[in-house]
Amino acid sequence: MDDDSTANRIELHLRSLVRAASTGQRLPSTRSLVEQFSVSAITVQRAVQRLVQEGLVITRPGTGNFVAARRAMSRPDFSWQTTTLGPSRNNPSAISAAMTQTTPGIIPLHSGYPSEDLLPIALVRSALARASRGAAVTDRPAMEGLPELRAWFASEVAASPGSPGAAPSADDVIIVPGSQSALASIFRALAQPGDSIVMESPTYWGAIAAARQAGLVIVPIARGAGAPSADALDAALVTSGARLFYAQPNFANPTGAIWSRAESDAILGVIRSRDAFVIEDDWAHDFGIDEVARPLVAHDADGHVVYIRSLTKSLSSAVRVGAIIARGPALARIQVDRTVTDLYVSGTLQAAALEVMTSPGWRAHARRLQSALRERRDTLARAVVAELGAETLTALPRGGINLWLRFDDRVDVADLARRSLAAGVAIAPGTDWFPTEPPGAYARLNYSGPRPDRFGEAIHILAELLGR
């Protein structure tokens, strides 16, 4: 037994020597290895023999052990996988261009994340440091998450104006490692492959990808400056048989549009009358500028709204923490899916997220963030209007981090994005946000990225490429 583990160590030692050596080079003698590892010659030979069997070492009796000539490696053959794997359901192009990592020289208007200077990095660092000293490192968290963090997510909704009896409690909350995993679990848990799901169009590309991964058919309904029409939603639910409606009522990605209170009531009315769920993705909860996000879920007592909020974009990509709020059997189904998919979320990240969100520094940060977003939005919007024309800016969003541009229909946006990148500006073609054919030439520009001082330059480059 001990011989065996020593032989293993000697083998690993020789293996590293062989890897670094050239063909024919002499390896340490059996005797020197016997001394070095304080073992018997038999143990050493056992280790050497393994490498001989693999063709890595040649033994010349009476002379020593040598590194074998490297055989010309044949390239591996993966062609059998083509037949075995069969047709592909997941399309690699499901991953949006918004996720592309660019080189430092590029002005990154394509990304979906705020830049470092808009994040509470000092708070995050100190919360992570404190969490690294705390109980969260040793105590495995419950599968549904830390009780205090669940209570915090519930209290955030309870603090928003809502209907009597609709305020969620900590028991209604499941902690997740970000909203993407929430979407994937909710779609799997509440629908079957082949079912339909209604979505606003345009909408978040990650929701489109997650619904397709779950085998769902996406039924799009148009969304302009406000909410989609409640009648259109009703018709889509009835015609398709869908019982799920995915939506971003506040500061939608990519348009920034919000549902008014009246529109929300009408939509909730349809959802209730059709015994359906609305999956409310409150992705930009912390990015209000002219308005505060008012979650729909605060108006729902009977479990029609399944709510998602993530802290990753607000805090740091290091803090992969978010929450699902749901009620009734739907909550139970989602919890089972989450557990089978992930078991639980790192307690250290949960503890750090809670500390940041409940610290006095967070409120100060949120105020600074609001002004900074306003200034950046206005700077980019002014440049767009000046250089590309007022008709290019679909709306001035009242929150969120994106401008949604519409070009002349003859513009090939994919080609524009390529040429723009070559000229130093990354933009995201709007195509990724449409579940079906885009009804125009759109692009999304993130005003929360780094280097707002170069926004003007970036839009000028776009204008030149567009021949303006």
Added chain:
Amino acid sequence: MDDDSTANRIELHLRSLVRAASTGQRLPSTRSLVEQFSVSAITVQRAVQRLVQEGLVITRPGTGNFVAARRAMSRPDFSWQTTTLGPSRNNPSAISAAMTQTTPGIIPLHSGYPSEDLLPIALVRSALARASRGAAVTDRPAMEGLPELRAWFASEVAASPGSPGAAPSADDVIIVPGSQSALASIFRALAQPGDSIVMESPTYWGAIAAARQAGLVIVPIARGAGAPSADALDAALVTSGARLFYAQPNFANPTGAIWSRAESDAILGVIRSRDAFVIEDDWAHDFGIDEVARPLVAHDADGHVVYIRSLTKSLSSAVRVGAIIARGPALARIQVDRTVTDLYVSGTLQAAALEVMTSPGWRAHARRLQSALRERRDTLARAVVAELGAETLTALPRGGINLWLRFDDRVDVADLARRSLAAGVAIAPGTDWFPTEPPGAYARLNYSGPRPDRFGEAIHILAELLGR
């Protein structure tokens, strides 16, 4: 706009007062709120009116604002969800009793995790603290993971004895938040709902649950003290049409069994000849006692082995970090599924995991862990043999963290587990590890949990309950 956000703040303030107050209690006057928030009376009234509309506050003109009588809240009605959700695919009982969190007084032999004193907690704390100061807090990691961590996982396999050309490179590695999410993604990416998958029986309950979640039919093949028969595997693949085989070649959960080199070769031969994949779950890589885990993937150049390793059990539940190694189109499919499911893993956790695994302290820890596991295993095994009889211990595992017990077939193990818990000892009924009917009365006992000094006492309680 500013009025609006001040009204919001006042509203939140009043809302918290209402929540804490009793019916009829007087709220602060409009005048005092005007002073407190330095706003106009109109702004205050706007905030108050929202609460009045919700029926939370009553205004008596000239007298003040009062907390309204709480209406008897009707209980929410979730019954509509029963029809809407339809049949359930995920069974809540898919979550093993091994995940149950027990109270401190209980001796927890049921759990699947090592206790705190077997983890490198000091290393983990200092690595997390360092990571909280580093670039991983601000830099969003690539979707496939940090390059250095991917290289480390690849090097671990490359250091193991293997076949020429089979050593993976960093490009073959995808970082995941633990092995459960790896299993879920691999099953979804490499099979379609309705497909079959062959599994050893007994095997890890989480793999059974993840395969069922992916809509797969599990075809079990018996596994005893060594590997399952290569002929049985071949027959199962041919009969079912399965092209996936999920297995734990080293220190299997729950039996602790290992495949010999010859058995591995025979199984790999079958897998190759049937153009199939073996999903190698190297869950106990760091828990070798009498042997070192030797990954099968080190013998595979043509992408037949999809390899999973997680660091969560080795480091801490806070470090939800693991890896998938795969090659060819299978790697691409798994990567797309991972991205759509999760986007990426916290860079801070990745950086901390890498730091611990490459620190000199880790090697020292690994040596101490090996001795501690040996001592605990032997202590628990001796107690089992002495109190329950040698025939109860199916084998003395050469690694891993579990003993796999078989009782007389007339023992009702679920009932035994209940009575045992009431008597202060948690055990895991073996049922959870069988994809089909258990062929006997089994239980899994974890010897890596807390309080090894009470192992004797725990087994004595079991013996008494069994009437020995």
